[in-house]
Each structure stands twice: as structure tokens, then as C-alpha cells.
Amino acid sequence: MAPRTVLVTGMSGLIGGALRRHLEGTYALSALNRRPIPGVKCHQADVADLDAIAPAFDGVDTVVHLAARTGSSDSFDEILRANVVGTYNVFEAARRAGVRRVVYASSGATVSEWERDPPYSALIAGRYGEAGAWKKMTRETPTRPAGLYGASKIWGEAIARHYADAYGLSAICVRIGRVKAEDRPMSTRDYAVWCSQRDVVRMLELCIAAPPTLRFDVFFVVSDNRWGYRDLEHARTVLGFEPGDRAEDHRR
Numbered sequence: 001m002a003p004r005t006v007l008v009t010g011m012s013g014l015i016g017g018a019l020r021r022h023l024e025g026t027y028a029l030s031a032l033n034r035r036p037i038p039g040v041k042c043h044q045a046d047v048a049d050l051d052a053i054a055p056a057f058d059g060v061d062t063v064v065h066l067a068a069r070t071g072s073s074d075s076f077d078e079i080l081r082a083n084v085v086g087t088y089n090v091f092e093a094a095r096r097a098g099v100r101r102v103v104y105a106s107s108g109a110t111v112s113e114w115e116r117d118p119p120y121s122a123l124i125a126g127r128y129g130e131a132g133a134w135k136k137m138t139r140e141t142p143t144r145p146a147g148l149y150g151a152s153k154i155w156g157e158a159i160a161r162h163y164a165d166a167y168g169l170s171a172i173c174v175r176i177g178r179v180k181a182e183d184r185p186m187s188t189r190d191y192a193v194w195c196s197q198r199d200v201v202r203m204l205e206l207c208i209a210a211p212p213t214l215r216f217d218v219f220f221v222v223s224d225n226r227w228g229y230r231d232l233e234h235a236r237t238v239l240g241f242e243p244g245d246r247a248e249d250h251r252r
Contacts, residue, residue, distance in 0.1 A: 003026065003027050003028045004027050004028065004061045004062065004208075005027070005028045005030065005059055005060050005061045005062070006023065006027040006028065006029055006030070006060070006061065006062045006063075006064060006208060007029075007030050007031070007032060007056060007057065007060045007062070007063045007064070007099075008020065008029060008030070008031050008032070008063075008064045008066060009031070009032040009033070009047060009063065009064070009065045009066055009067035009090060010032075010033065010065075010066035010067030010068065011031035011032075011033050011037055011040065011042075011066070012031075012033050012034075012035060012037055013066060013067075014179060014181055014197075015066055015105070015176070015179055015197070015200055015201070015204075016031075016066050018197040018200070018201050019064065019066075019201045019204055019205075020037075020040065021201075022201040022202070022205065023201075023205065023208075026205075027208070029041075030042070030043070030056065030060070031043070032045065032047070032053055032056040032067070033067075034046060043055060043056035046086075047067050047082065047085075047086030047087075047089055047090055048081045048082060048085045048086050048089065049089070050089040050092060050093060053089060053090070053093055054093050054096065054097070056093070057093045057094055057096070057097035057099055058097055059097075060094075060097060060099050061099065061100050061101070062099065062100060062101045062102075062103065062208050063090065063094050063099055063101070063102045063103070064102075064103045064105070064204055064207075064208065065087065065090045065102055065103065065104050065105060066105045067082070067086060067090075068082055068083050068086070068087075068105065068152075069081075069082040069083055069149070070149060071149070074148070074149065076148055079148045079149060079152050080152075083149070083152035083153070083155070083156065084152055084155055087104070087152075087155070087156040087159055088159055090102065091159055091160065091163045091169070091171070094163075094169065095163060095167050095169055099169070100169075100170060100212070101169070101170035101171070101172065101207075101208070101210075101212075102160065102163070102169060102170070102171050102172075103172050103174065103204060103207040103208060104156055104157070104160050104171060104172065104173045104174065105174055105176055106153045106156055106157055106173045106174055106175045106176065106218070107149070107150065107153045107175055107176055108175050108176065108177050108178070108193055108220065108222070108230060109145060109146040109147070109149055109150030109153055110143045110144075110145055110150050110153050110154050110157065110175055111137055111141055111143055111144055111145075111150075111175075111230075112144075112145075112146040112150065112193070113144040113145060113146050113150070114137065114141075114144050115189075118130070118131075119131040119132055119133075119134040120134065120192075120229050123192045123227050123229055124188070124189040124192050124193070125188060125189075126188040126191065128227060131227075134229055135229075136228075136229055136230065136231040136233075137220070137229055137230050137231060138220075138231040138234060139175075139217075139218040139219070139220070139231070139234060153175075156173070157173045157218060160172075160173050160216065161216055164215050164216035165216075168215070170210075170212065170214060170215055170216070171215075171216050172207045172210065172214065172216070172217055172218075172219070173216075173217070173218040173219070174203060174204065174207060174219055174221055175218065175219065175220045175221065175230070176195060176200055176221055177193045177194060177195035177200075177220070177221060177222035177223070177230065178190050178193045178194050178195060178222075179195050179196075179197060179200055180194070183196060183197050184250045185247045185250050190247060191225060191226075191227050191247045191248065191251075192225060192227045192228050192229060192247075193222055193225070193228065193230070194222065194223055194225060194247040195221055195222045195223050196223045196243075196244070196245035198244055198245060199221065199222070199223050199243045199244060199245055200221055202241070202244070203219070203221040203235065203239075203241055206235075206239040206240065206241055207219075207239065210238075210239060214238070217234075217238060219234060219235040219238070219239065219241075220232060220234075220235065221235065221241070222243070223243045223244075223245040223246055223247055224243040224244075224245065224246045225246060225247040225248065226246070226247070226248045227247075227248075228247075
């Protein structure tokens with residue numbers, strides 16, 4: 001039997017590269033990217049152009065949509081083009097091509113402005129003695145986006161829900177924590193929200209392989225952080241996700 005075909009948008013990014021290394025040999029991988037990726041079948045186009053990206057989706061079973069503008073200083077026009085128009089285009093191209101599932105890279109930025117308030121403000125500042133007992137944020141916690149980027153990721157989750165309901169497309173949203181090129185916490189805040197490269201790609205793999213009956217869901221993914229405030233129990237229960245890394249192991 002031929003391996004399942006998986007299209008990854010934004011494969012040239014940090015998470016995209018890690019995912020490629022993790023999945024090669026298990027799935028037939030292709031990329032939708034603005035620049036070529038040596039050794040991978042790559043369709044070069046901008047996700048903001050629906051007609052241009054459409055051929056990349058032919059014959060694809062699952063899409064992992066990672067392409068996005070992520071900078072907190074990006075202008076509204078940049079966020080609009082890449083994260084709003086681009087995300088709609090990916091879901092629409094997937095629908096037209098008969099893709100079975102889209103795994104959407106959302107972000108903890110959908111809720112991270114709760115960090116303005118205690119006890120989360122104490123956790124991210126490293127004032128752990130002030131935090132007391134804290135309630136983990138779940139997929140049911142009201143969103144509170146950090147900037148235009150966080151707001152655009154809430155839009156992406158909404159469009160994923162729409163495509164699941166209106167067209168029966170399986171849409172899984174993954175609220176990714178702080179993934180670093182150094183693959184370790186680099187700030188005090190990271191000890192609450194860090195996600196190792198190994199943990200994020202394992203989570204994405206579980207979403208790809210989830211049963212067809214999983215029509216829509218939202219999951220947080222961070223590592224097993226002692227001071228974390230984002231729920232992992234839902235991902236553990238539904239997908240069997242078990243983080244393998246801990247921010248605290250990197251304390252000096």
C-alpha cells in the first residue's frame with residue numbers, strides 16, 4: 001500500500017523542517033512553499049493566491065498548514081494576506097481537492113493575553129511563590145489574543161470549525177507553544193510556555209494519524225512544564241499525547 005500523502009505548507013520554517021525530518025519515510029511528503037526545498041516535491045506559490053496554490057492539493061490526503069506571518073510587529077496588511085486570506089485559501093483549496101483532513105497550526109497567542117492577570121502574570125514572570133494554585137487553560141477558556149497575530153489565529157480556528165461543519169472536512173487545530181531554534185527555554189516566560197521541537201512534531205503526527213471520526217477539535221501543545229498553564233489532558237485523552245521534554249530540565 002502506498003504511504004498516505006501529506007502536504008505541508010511552510011515547510012521551510014522551523015517547525016516545518018522539524019516535521020519533515022520526523023515524518024520522512026512514514027508519509028509521502030510534499031510542500032507548498034514560497035521557495036524551493038531541496039529533496040522534497042515542492043509547489044512554489046503564495047498562500048494568498050488561491051488559484052496559484054490549488055495544484056499543490058491534488059491527490060493529497062492530509063494538509064498540515066504551518067505557513068503564517070508570526071512576528072508581533074507585522075503590519076495588518078501582512079497578517080491579513082498570510083494568516084487570514086491565506087488560511088481561508090488553504091481550507092478552500094483542500095475542500096475543492098477532496099482532502100480528508102487539515103491540521104491547522106494555531107497558537108497559544110489565542111489566549112496569552114490572560115498573562116496580564118494573576119496568577120498567570122506571576123507564572124510567566126517567574127514569581128512562582130505568588131502564583132498559588134492555578135487553573136489550567138483549556139480549549140473552553142475564552143480566547144484573549146495577543147496582538148493581531150493572536151487574533152488571526154482565532155480566525156483560523158473559526159474557519160476550521162466552519163469547514164468541518166459545512167463540508168465535513170476533518171479540521172484539527174493545534175495551539176502551539178513557544179518553539180525555539182535553540183530547542184530550549186530562552187527566557188523566564190519560556191518556562192511556562194515552551195514546547196520542544198520533538199514534542200510539537202509528535203503532536204502533529206498524532207493529529208495526522210487520528211481516526212476519521214475526529215471531525216473537529218482544538219488542542220494545546222507545550223512540553224511538560226512545571227509552571228505551565230495550558231492544558232495537556234485533553235490531548236492526552238483524545239490523541240494519546242505524552243510530552244517527552246520538560247522546560248525545567250534546562251535550568252542552570
